[in-house]
Amino acid sequence: MASVELEGVRKVYGGPEGHVAVAGATFTVEDGELVVLVGPSGCGKSTLLRMIAGLESTSAGEIRIDGRVVNDVAPQDRDIAMVFQSYALYPHMSVRENLAFGLRLRKTPKADVSAQVDRAAEILGIGPILDRKPKQLSGGQRQRVAVGRAIVRDPRVFLFDEPLSNLDARLRVQMRAELSALHRRLGATMVYVTHDQVEAMTLGDRIVVLNDGVIQQIDTPLALYDRPANRFVAGFLGSPAMNFVEGAIVRDGGARFRADRDAFEFPLPAWWAGQLGGRAERRLTLGVRPEHVWVSAARPEDAPAAEVPVVVDALEPLGNEVFIHATSAGHRITARVPPQEIPPAGEAGTLALDLRKLHFFDGETLEAMGAGGA
Numbered sequence: 479m480a481s482v483e484l485e486g487v488r489k490v491y492g493g494p495e496g497h498v499a500v501a502g503a504t505f506t507v508e509d510g511e512l513v514v515l516v517g518p519s520g521c522g523k524s525t526l527l528r529m530i531a532g533l534e535s536t537s538a539g540e541i542r543i544d545g546r547v548v549n550d551v552a553p554q555d556r557d558i559a560m561v562f563q564s565y566a567l568y569p570h571m572s573v574r575e576n577l578a579f580g581l582r583l584r585k586t587p588k589a590d591v592s593a594q595v596d597r598a599a600e601i602l603g604i605g606p607i608l609d610r611k612p613k614q615l616s617g618g619q620r621q622r623v624a625v626g627r628a629i630v631r632d633p634r635v636f637l638f639d640e641p642l643s644n645l646d647a648r649l650r651v652q653m654r655a656e657l658s659a660l661h662r663r664l665g666a667t668m669v670y671v672t673h674d675q676v677e678a679m680t681l682g683d684r685i686v687v688l689n690d691g692v693i694q695q696i697d698t699p700l701a702l703y704d705r706p707a708n709r710f711v712a713g714f715l716g717s718p719a720m721n722f723v724e725g726a727i728v729r730d731g732g733a734r735f736r737a738d739r740d741a742f743e744f745p746l747p748a749w750w751a752g753q754l755g756g757r758a759e760r761r762l763t764l765g766v767r768p769e770h771v772w773v774s775a776a777r778p779e780d781a782p783a784a785e786v787p788v789v790v791d792a793l794e795p796l797g798n799e800v801f802i803h804a805t806s807a808g809h810r811i812t813a814r815v816p817p818q819e820i821p822p823a824g825e826a827g828t829l830a831l832d833l834r835k836l837h838f839f840d841g842e843t844l845e846a847m848g849a850g851g852a
């Protein structure tokens with residue numbers, strides 16, 4: 479296995495004045511690590527992965543695999559295996575032949591081919607279907623065969639480009655768990671591309687968040703969730719998404735946050751007052767996750783909270799929890815609460831924000847302010 483290092487890797491399609499798909503990516507995938515590249519469609523994930531694979535040239539920067547610069551190394555000599563969204567299995571070949579095909583092309587000795595195919599089949603639990611043709615397989619089985627083709631090559635690095643996107647929701651969850659187990663079992667270096675933030679959170683040792691070709695933040699799933707570096711990362715990870723309320727700091731005795739249109743206001747907790755006190759009258763955005771919003775009447779008594787008058791727009795009961803979609807003078811606020819007494823849609827009510835779990839973002843730069851919660 480191997481590390482993958484990117485330094486200032488850039489891709490401009492259509493000449494120097496063309497479209498910047500990747501604007502200088504710098505990060506390292508450590509030996510044995512699974513790093514997920516996540517971001518909305520068109521943000522440059524596939525381009526970045528294809529540059530690592532050698533399927534796309536780099537406009538600038540350096541890519542190193544195990545310390546060796548590979549910018550000018552052909553894809554087949556990079557010792558990498560890639561799994562795509564479309565499995566592209568050969569329809570007229572059996573599963574066994576599909577698995578063996580790449581090795582045969584490389585003139586691998588017959589006994590080795592057979593051993594590698596058996597090993598991959600064992601790892602993926604596809605031994606019983608080795609003699610079937612692709613059209614006789616379910617979507618999940620085809621997906622396993624596609625992964626199997628990568629495993630038989632015993633590559634130094636695995637690259638995955640949205641490999642689960644063609645599967646239905648339930649199968650995706652199952653295959654996600656299987657890929658995670660596969661990563662642990664092989665101890666392999668993997669780079670995994672997805673637009674699905676849940677997939678990113680559950681699979682990645684670390685996550686690289688991309689937007690518009692620019693890396694927004696790189697960290698472990700929990701660190702990204704708890705300490706997003708900017709408003710984009712804060713809004714992208716988490717479902718339902720973080721609530722954002724535009725407003726400003728006002729000095730009124732102490733420092734207070736006042737939501738636009740005077741929807742609500744509250745004194746900043748001491749820690750935040752220290753961080754933000756000097757920013758009176760500057761625009762900023764309050765962020766709070768739905769799980770840190772309570773129905774006021776049912777909030778923990780000892781928790782510091784800000785009361786927010788709302789009108790309930792809609793309820794989404796999920797059995798084990800309820801999403802409350804509400805509005806406060808035009809600010810939309812979603813709460814994620816246990817099943818309990820909740821005003822029905824159309825009624826007025828009061829929500830409460832957990833003051834220990836606030837985020838603030840600069841109104842202009844959209845960067846997170848302060849170094850985290852109080």
Ligand code: ADP
Pocket residue numbers: 491492497498499517518519520521522523524525526
């Ligand atoms: P993602 O995989 O994150 O959806 P891509 O890496 O495929 O995004 O694309 C990034 C950007 O580069 C998009 O704006 C896309 O339209 C553009 N792009 C991708 N491939 C090409 C190409 N071969 N020629 C020109 N533009 C491209």
Ligand code: MG
Pocket residue numbers: 523524525
């Ligand atoms: Mg893509």
